[in-house]
Amino acid sequence: TCQPTIRTYTTQNRDRLNTQTLNTQISHHSISLPPRIRKMLRLTSKRIAQALASRSAQSPAVQVLPRHYHERVVDHYNNPRNVGSFDKSDPTVGTGLVGAPACGDVMKLQIRVDEGTGKIVDACFKTFGCGSAIASSSVATEWVKGKQMEEVLTIKNTEIAKHLSLPPVKLHCSMLAEDAIKAAVKDYEAKRGINANATPEAARLEKAADA
Numbered sequence: 001t002c003q004p005t006i007r008t009y010t011t012q013n014r015d016r017l018n019t020q021t022l023n024t025q026i027s028h029h030s031i032s033l034p035p036r037i038r039k040m041l042r043l044t045s046k047r048i049a050q051a052l053a054s055r056s057a058q059s060p061a062v063q064v065l066p067r068h069y070h071e072r073v074v075d076h077y078n079n080p081r082n083v084g085s086f087d088k089s090d091p092t093v094g095t096g097l098v099g100a101p102a103c104g105d106v107m108k109l110q111i112r113v114d115e116g117t118g119k120i121v122d123a124c125f126k127t128f129g130c131g132s133a134i135a136s137s138s139v140a141t142e143w144v145k146g147k148q149m150e151e152v153l154t155i156k157n158t159e160i161a162k163h164l165s166l167p168p169v170k171l172h173c174s175m176l177a178e179d180a181i182k183a184a185v186k187d188y189e190a191k192r193g194i195n196a197n198a199t200p201e202a203a204r205l206e207k208a209a210d211a
Contacts, residue, residue: 069131070165076135081142084124086110094188096180100172105129107137109180111144111152113188120144120152125180132170136160136177144181149188152181 069077085108086093092113099106106129112122123141127134139160144152157174160166166174 072139073131073135073164073166076138076164077131080125080134080138082122082124082138082145083126085126086112086122086124091191092188094184094186094191096183096185096187098176098179098183100129100176105133105173105176107133107176107180109137109140109177109184111181111184111188113149119146119148121146129176130170130173132164132166132173133176135164136166136173137180139163140177140181149185153185155181 086095088095088110090112092115094111094113096109097107105127107125107127109125110123111120113119114121123144125137125141127137140155143155143160155178157171157178160174160177161171164174
């Protein structure tokens with residue numbers, strides 16, 4: 001007489017028990033069983049399938065894992081440098097305000113320039129966005145301080161992205177930081193009355209800011 005076979009399923013995810021296979025096994029092994037036993041086994045199989053479906057609905061088998069950020073991103077996010085704001089009407093202050101419509105990030109970066117030396121003596125930022133955007137802003141303010149205007153215009157988003165080990169989907173955050181730096185420089189130059197016809201150096205800076 002063919003008897004029902006009990007099998008133990010050892011898989012990585014027990015919630016993925018194949019109920020179709022279970023039903024097939026019951027049909028195969030219960031050919032010679034009394035109708036009452038076969039009915040009981042099918043009812044049990046149905047209840048197992050319902051229980052698994054309910055559990056899967058509450059805890060999907062496929063879960064989206066949280067993105068793992070580089071330790072530098074975490075550091076700048078938890079302890080952002082130079083958060084704040086300067087008076088944008090101050091003639092020594094340049095303000096760059098940029099945004100990314102695709103993700104909703106908005107970044108304001110400001111620089112304070114020593115009029116005598118042309119060196120950026122201070123910088124600050126306020127950013128509404130994800131951790132990568134905040135970290136990129138924080139790094140940007142650190143990198144511009146103590147540099148001449150022409151130096152900060154050479155800072156590229158790829159350098160910021162590499163420093164923070166940003167994934168491809170977050171490269172736009174570093175691009176915002178680069179754009180904010182250029183916008184701040186351009187704003188400062190506009191306040192100082194610098195234009196393309198003023199001096200060769202000013203023209204070069206203006207061209208670099210628009211690049």
